[in-house]
Amino acid sequence: MSISSTAPELFDSAGEGVVQEAARRRTFAIISHPDAGKTTLTEKLLLYGGALTEAGSVKARSGRREVASDWMELERRRGISVTSTALRFEYGGAVLNLIDTPGHRDFSEDTLRVLAAADCAVMLLDAARGVEEQTLKLFQVARARGIPLVTFVNKYDRPGMEPLGMIDHVERTLGLVCSPVTWPVGRAGAFEGVLETDGETLVRFTRTTRGASRAGEERLEAQAQEGLAAGDPAGEAAREELELLEADGRAWDAERFAAGELTPVLFGSALWNFGIQHLLDALVQIAPAPGVRETAGGGRRPVDAPFSALAFKVQANMDPRHRDRIAFLRVCSGRFERGMRATNARTGRPVALAYAHELFGQDRSTIQDAYPGDIIGIVNASDVLVGDTLYAGPPVAFPPIPSLAPEHFVTVHNRDPARRKQFHRALEQLDHEGVVQLFRRDAADPAPVLAAVGPLQFEVATERLAGEFGVNVRLEHLDWHLARRVAPADADAVRASRWSELIVRGDGTHLAAFRTPYALDQFRQDHRHVELDEMAVR
Numbered sequence: 300m301s302i303s304s305t306a307p308e309l310f311d312s313a314g315e316g317v318v319q320e321a322a323r324r325r326t327f328a329i330i331s332h333p334d335a336g337k338t339t340l341t342e343k344l345l346l347y348g349g350a351l352t353e354a355g356s357v358k359a360r361s362g363r364r365e366v367a368s369d370w371m372e373l374e375r376r377r378g379i380s381v382t383s384t385a386l387r388f389e390y391g392g393a394v395l396n397l398i399d400t401p402g403h404r405d406f407s408e409d410t411l412r413v414l415a416a417a418d419c420a421v422m423l424l425d426a427a428r429g430v431e432e433q434t435l436k437l438f439q440v441a442r443a444r445g446i447p448l449v450t451f452v453n454k455y456d457r458p459g460m461e462p463l464g465m466i467d468h469v470e471r472t473l474g475l476v477c478s479p480v481t482w483p484v485g486r487a488g489a490f491e492g493v494l495e496t497d498g499e500t501l502v503r504f505t506r507t508t509r510g511a512s513r514a515g516e517e518r519l520e521a522q523a524q525e526g527l528a529a530g531d532p533a534g535e536a537a538r539e540e541l542e543l544l545e546a547d548g549r550a551w552d553a554e555r556f557a558a559g560e561l562t563p564v565l566f567g568s569a570l571w572n573f574g575i576q577h578l579l580d581a582l583v584q585i586a587p588a589p590g591v592r593e594t595a596g597g598g599r600r601p602v603d604a605p606f607s608a609l610a611f612k613v614q615a616n617m618d619p620r621h622r623d624r625i626a627f628l629r630v631c632s633g634r635f636e637r638g639m640r641a642t643n644a645r646t647g648r649p650v651a652l653a654y655a656h657e658l659f660g661q662d663r664s665t666i667q668d669a670y671p672g673d674i675i676g677i678v679n680a681s682d683v684l685v686g687d688t689l690y691a692g693p694p695v696a697f698p699p700i701p702s703l704a705p706e707h708f709v710t711v712h713n714r715d716p717a718r719r720k721q722f723h724r725a726l727e728q729l730d731h732e733g734v735v736q737l738f739r740r741d742a743a744d745p746a747p748v749l750a751a752v753g754p755l756q757f758e759v760a761t762e763r764l765a766g767e768f769g770v771n772v773r774l775e776h777l778d779w780h781l782a783r784r785v786a787p788a789d790a791d792a793v794r795a796s797r798w799s800e801l802i803v804r805g806d807g808t809h810l811a812a813f814r815t816p817y818a819l820d821q822f823r824q825d826h827r828h829v830e831l832d833e834m835a836v837r
């Protein structure tokens with residue numbers, strides 16, 4: 300495939316219709332293992348999109364210079380990204396919506412929700428490390444959602460795997476076909492640049508001051524390379540490798556990409572701004588625009604239908620300066636206009652959308668309108684929960700967002716009896732936000748049970764209970780490690796078995812919890828008729 304890296308104005312931005320606006324949107328997330336360079340890449344994408352004037356700073360209206368996603372105290376202290384940001388910027392006439400995903404595996408549940416709002420994901424790999432543990436976990440989440448992936452091999456300025464070795468590694472580990480969009484000239488660490496896969500253009504790598512400004516690339520068209528290639532074994536080798544790959548069934552195939560079977564691969568260095576433009580061009584030219592969405596009843600909602608949106612994240616007290624609760628919506632169809640009224644499909648009740656914000660890190664600006672693919676934050680819409688559909692016009696509900704089966708469990712005890720009410724309200728709030736899942740054990744023990752995919756979620760919950768709700772708690776570890784959803788009709792079987800424990804969520808979800816895979820097997824053998832569902836739907 301050939302990507303033109305001249306950032307053409309691909310779209311006529313004068314087109315005001317919903318269909319045209321939707322066609323310009325690219326809504327994507329980045330999935331990676333910590334340290335692969337996601338923060339660096341995000342900054343560079345914003346730099347090229349004109350949203351940052353200088354890497355390392357955010358063009359904040361008030362002149363503050365903060366990292367865009369640095370929201371929570373815990374984040375700052377531990378240096379991990381816990382919360383999700385949505386960033387919007389324009390490039391080549393397209394509007395790109397980048398939804399940030401948490402970097403830690405304990406928050407892969409959040410990633411699942413983010414991916415429900417994205418049309419595509421960028422899989423970011425470290426040139427030396429390839430597919431790492433967290434990449435694999437997030438990849439599985441992306442695959443379960445069936446969204447297409449664009450692969451960016453980062454840190455090519457440093458020693459790493461041979462490019463053919465990298466392709467082989469990704470294909471074997473993930474079962475994906477890799478189709479190069481750019482191909483490196485010179486090994487990782489002795490990186491000279493990339494060939495665009497039309498074979499015509501060599502883009503030469505040059506180092507700027509830590510990539511603080513654009514540049515870092517010099518384009519040489521075919522003729523200019525003649526002399527270079529003759530005396531440049533690395534260039535010759537790269538050209539041969541590319542031909543080999545194309546002949547071997549890795550040519551670009553849009554259908555296989557859309558089906559999530561084939562991933563375009565680019566090489567570069569986010570730190571040195573190399574390959575950023577190629578990546579943006581690839582997103583604009585091949586990533587899917589928002590399209591028809593399937594609805595819960597098996598119907599379809601086209602982008603030009605009246606307004607509809609999916610709530611994929613709810614977060615309270617996101618910014619200590621505004622103590623409030625924000626529901627993040629992904630617009631799926633129609634035009635959102637400030638002040639419009641919509642209905643919540645779950646409750647049938649109206650929701651006033653008077654205060655919708657576009658969020659950029661800690662900065663908010665009130666938006667007047669938004670189109671399919673855009674992410675908006677609705678302030679203080681207290682009865683909007685994750686997975687809710689809001690709509691105007693003909694009713695619609697999108698399928699529920701699946702949640703991952705929890706693997707960690709604790710009972711939670713309130714240390715201060717005088718704050719009993721706050722304790723219960725706070726737990727419900729954290730459950731609604733999906734920070735942890737809140738269950739009741741229906742045995743004699745009345746202490747609420749918290750369930751999580753990763754133990755760090757408990758740390759976030761405890762911290763937020765104390766910091767935001769003034770509730771101090773003690774957690775007691777429960778020795779359960781697996782859970783499966785069961786039908787309420789099978790509750791008695793789960794309760795009676797010596798291998799399982801039953802816990803029930805506020806929304807009626809029944810989970811059977813097990814100590815070990817062995818216990819799960821034993822239960823299965825005893826109760827062959829009981830269906831055990833691995834993905835628990837909210």
Ligand code: G4P
Nearest residue numbers: 333334335336337338339340453454455457568569570571
């Ligand atoms: P993350 O969000 O995925 O966790 O990664 P982040 O961007 O924070 O990058 C992790 C480290 O990798 C940083 O170094 C960053 O500078 C470096 N890095 C990112 N992209 C590249 C690249 O293309 N080439 C090279 N050589 N390094 C890259 P650090 O030492 O942890 O921080 P810093 O002191 O450099 O800021």
